[in-house]
Amino acid sequence: MRFPSLLVTLSAVTLAYSQHCTQPRQRQEWRTLNDDQKHAYLDAVVCLQNLTSNGYHDGAKSRFDDFVATHQALSDEIHKTGQFLAWHRYFMKVWEDALRSECGWQGSLSYWNWSIDVDAGEFDKSPVFDPDTGFGGNGADQAHKNAGPFNNLTSLPDWDPQAQTGGGCVKGGPFAHYTLNIGPGTLKREHCLTRAFNPSTFSGITGQHVHDTLAQYPFESFRLKLEGDRHTSGWDTHDGGHLAVGGEMSNVYSSPNDVLFYAHHAMLDSVWAQWQSANSTDRMYQISGPSSVNDDTKQVTLDFMLPMTGLSDDVPVRNVMDTKGGFLCYIYV
Ligand SMILES: *[C@@H]1O[C@H](CO)[C@@H](O)[C@H](O)[C@H]1NC(C)=O
Ligand SMILES: *[C@@H]1O[C@H](CO)[C@@H](O)[C@H](O)[C@H]1NC(C)=O
Numbered sequence: 001m002r003f004p005s006l007l008v009t010l011s012a013v014t015l016a017y018s019q020h021c022t023q024p025r026q027r028q029e030w031r032t033l034n035d036d037q038k039h040a041y042l043d044a045v046v047c048l049q050n051l052t053s054n055g056y057h058d059g060a061k062s063r064f065d066d067f068v069a070t071h072q073a074l075s076d077e078i079h080k081t082g083q084f085l086a087w088h089r090y091f092m093k094v095w096e097d098a099l100r101s102e103c104g105w106q107g108s109l110s111y112w113n114w115s116i117d118v119d120a121g122e123f124d125k126s127p128v129f130d131p132d133t134g135f136g137g138n139g140a141d142q143a144h145k146n147a148g149p150f151n152n153l154t155s156l157p158d159w160d161p162q163a164q165t166g167g168g169c170v171k172g173g174p175f176a177h178y179t180l181n182i183g184p185g186t187l188k189r190e191h192c193l194t195r196a197f198n199p200s201t202f203s204g205i206t207g208q209h210v211h212d213t214l215a216q217y218p219f220e221s222f223r224l225k226l227e228g229d230r231h232t233s234g235w236d237t238h239d240g241g242h243l244a245v246g247g248e249m250s251n252v253y254s255s256p257n258d259v260l261f262y263a264h265h266a267m268l269d270s271v272w273a274q275w276q277s278a279n280s281t282d283r284m285y286q287i288s289g290p291s292s293v294n295d296d297t298k299q300v301t302l303d304f305m306l307p308m309t310g311l312s313d314d315v316p317v318r319n320v321m322d323t324k325g326g327f328l329c330y331i332y333v
């Protein structure tokens, strides 16, 4: 009897699963997409920039601005807190869904594995910066580099402003001439997309650093290591990646103005998914951390509602813990 009952159990499990997430979308590394796939994504983003705002946030003119405005409004809750990974995972789902449903895109979000570029000593030559099949390169050289409030929120003892290059408006690529309306920082005014590459934070995004991050346990240590702990010096993957690109990306409020934000955060999300799958029974539903920077007393739990300020419904953290759980349906390849 052992064999048939095992079969029944297996098929019941498979069935339950298949009703939720049969064909997970595959999130690939940016450089593994072909040129048509790259252009399809970039075109879909331009489409979102052309669509009119849903009107939930003052100052937002386009659907693209809506995403930046939501992130800007929530910045003090969703960074350096237990919400960080779950919130950004959900935000990327909303982004991916909007590109598909409103702009006819058929693809799946892709990620930027910066460790490939940094470990090769060729950050500037990364395919993500290609003017045709990427997001454009560094900002034009200018003396004033517009360092964003990542600098403002933390003491950043190891950040070297002198190491920055560029600093002005991004010169090439599909977003060079787009006028941003949300930001920079907490402001809402028209400006261009800036970048200021800064090698002084590359140490946070090496393959070795990802390896060290994955070795952390439990979730509390992992999330602090991945995002960067305000109380320790040195770079971690989240802040290191934002500050390596610099300019708008270095701004904790308005960084989604740089479309690379999504490729960077998808990479962080893939590291989290990898950490979870190292022992799913134990790790899949581990979550912890304060719910806001200003209030250490309320902890994030699986029932904690992730806010989305009208961009989409607020949902409980539980919904986004498993990337194949049904509410979400994707894997990293
Ligand atoms: C976006 O709008 C611009 C200017 O109106 C237009 O040239 C372009 O074709 C539009 N692109 C997309 C993808 O909708
Ligand atoms: C990123 O690239 C490194 C170096 O090739 C590789 O070891 C690692 O598995 C990659 N990580 C992801 C998430 O793709």
Ligand SMILES: *[C@@H]1O[C@H](CO)[C@@H](O)[C@H](O)[C@H]1NC(C)=O
Pocket: 148, 149, 152, 184, 185, 186, 187
């Ligand atoms: C720096 O932080 C202060 C206080 O949190 C804020 O008022 C200010 O707008 C921030 N600066 C920038 C450039 O965003």
Ligand SMILES: *[C@@H]1O[C@H](CO)[C@@H](O)[C@H](O)[C@H]1NC(C)=O
Pocket: 279, 281, 282
């Ligand atoms: C996974 O976690 C469970 C629960 O903590 C534990 O019993 C099990 O030994 C772990 N498996 C591995 C392969 O580490």
Ligand SMILES: [Cu+2]
Pocket: 071, 078, 079, 088, 252
């Ligand atoms: Cu963020």
